Amino acid sequence: MSAPAVMHYRTPIGHTEKGYIMIKKAFYGLSTPQLNYEILPPHLPPTEQLPAPQKITLYHPKDNDYKVPAALAIGDSVRTGQKLALYPDEKHYVISPISGRITALSPFTGDFGKNFAAITIARDDSEAVDETFRENIQTPSFELLSDYLVGAPGAPPLETLANSNGNIKTILIRGLDPDPMVDTSQYIAQSRMQDLKKGIHILKEVTSVQDVVLFTAGETVQGYGHIGARVAGVKTRYPAALPPMVMKDVLGQILPAGKTCEDLGVCFFSAEAVISIGSAFESGQVPTAKTLTFIKKDGTRKIFETCIGTPIRYILEAYGETVNEYDRIILGGPMTGSAIYALDHPVGPDTDAVIVVDRDKAAYASDYPCINCGECIRICPAKIQVNMLVRFLEANQYEEAADSYDLYSCIDCGLCSYVCVSKIPILQYIKLAKYELERAKTSEAANA
């Protein structure tokens, strides 16, 4: 009897029992439950392309409330590939994936209070293409990348790179998605190797970073010869592809509690981000087609391309997936993704997966107390005393949790919540605690 944890490509994941969509724990509980990354077959089907919808929405990041009048207005016409900035001299921007007219501008608040302006564009038949990027591609520079590719598919972390003041010594390219069941990075890294190679070349050219490492599932490492980067394999068991674990396994560096990878001079790129850079210079156009894994209610999976800004509703309709009241829609993977509340929510540059979970199959949290069974401690990759930590977090004692119970060692993998017998939303408590502590620190600094 083996753990039914390994899934096959495009076959149902887990199964339904007692109302949970899950990869059930093995019958023999002595072996710790495993969530495995699935290795894609070497020959992949070509990517399906979803035609661009009539109307798309782009989330333009906003730092704070500007007093200046907006540089964009409803009714403005936009060209494909045109850079749209909400204000003059604004460093944030979005790139329009279609040509048409702006039909709506509205504020949008994302997770943890991040502010955006939602720019809705209705497509017309003008097919006008913006050529400003193409005019500059002969001389690749970091500024050119920053000016056009921040919102490209895969969301290249160019701002992080720019803000590091040359501290970044290593770029790690993710050829394996951090979440199980999400195949996007693996698929795209395998199927678009030429663009990946070109992207790596350009990254090395325009940044001072010379150590570029592509990591992927251990067994598939041989597939990436002559890519222009060091290739490293990671284990196929979640959370081996989460940044702190990759730091440990690939670079041999243990991330000190409370530090970020950037503090240690390491920056993570998704394979898709590098491919976007490569294909932008190959084709002369800023890429706007986002590859994503779509997981339906019955667990079947599909990989396709759609343009950034496509509303989730459009994808659901295109693939005939019905959503009922109180279902859940998750952007990102099952372990680290986030649920959305409206079907009009668009695909963003970092949306690697869309998961639809039936209300009867969703995992519900409970208000039961911790029974001290120790499952979380045995599965925690960071060796945190989760049973103690959660007691402090439930009592809002965040500082004590950080000082004595290793809150900042947590790598946010969510395995504790996954195995919790009492179904305590442990990861939610942890994220909240980190957020509250950060907020307290910021307001202290502001009042000092």
Added chain:
Amino acid sequence: MLEKRDMLEQQIPLSQKKLIVSHAPFFHNGSSITERSYHTMLAALPALFMGLYHYGIPALGVVCLSISSAIIWELVINLVTKRTITIGDGNAAWLGMLFAMLVPATMPWWAVITGTFIVIVIGKQIFGGIGSNAFHPVALALAMMMLSWGYLLDFDAALLNYDLEFATVYPLAAAKYYGAASTDAFNLTDLLMGRQLGGPGATFGLGLIIGGIYLMLRGFIRWEISLTFLAGIYLTATVFNLFNPAQFAPPAFHLLTGYTLIGAFFLATEDSSSPVNFVPMLIYGAAGGIMTVLIRNIGAWVDGVILAILVINLISPLLDKIRPPALGKVE
């Protein structure tokens, strides 16, 4: 004209489906407290059935009364404290069943109800309910009953009127008061097959071992605790036996009598009152085994399991301080 249309569009359409937003992760491995309780009860059934076979209807009466009164006490506390009704999780039923497995089949009704009151109200709910109890509720209840109504738990006296096809002497009492030679009357196969005096669920060694192995394999109890508990008993009893074979019973006798097996698999392993880290679990189990034999051989009580478990429950939080450093811990 355009603006007006946009304003309309920004309103949420009536057909908008409500979605549930929750925090990651969105999957769960399907484990639950109910599952744990019922599988633990299932694992205890073979041993209990043997007890029912030997002690008949009175034992069945005690079991039924104990389970039902435990559930009722839990419900009463839920209602009085105005908290969520928790009788559905099976924990109260399991504790009631475990209590009945440990007491003589002839225990009077009022003592059973008082016992489950101590189990549920004093042992569990006063501390804050499931997961918060520092001691195993049943071990605590039995210790209090032993101090308050010791004669009710004297198996020789309580089961005096039974006519069974095996020696109707409580083995541990015989060993304590008549020396190791008296243990010759009990052969190990009889002890293993439940042909000995004791609690209805505590005597059938083979059944308890099968149940324990099932629970260990399923991961509902930890092998680290159970096996070191048994090892602690075996080794300590061996040392005593080598030291004075005439006075102290051989180790195999200690393993198969009294509450040893039910203690190793069903009492010491209780989640809330036992440690969770690897090394602490080993120390915890071994300490329980050593304490048990010390109490049996040189202490005042006939069986040491209950008191030994209360002692190790007490040191459990302290033991859990022995833990590996967290990832990237900054000193």
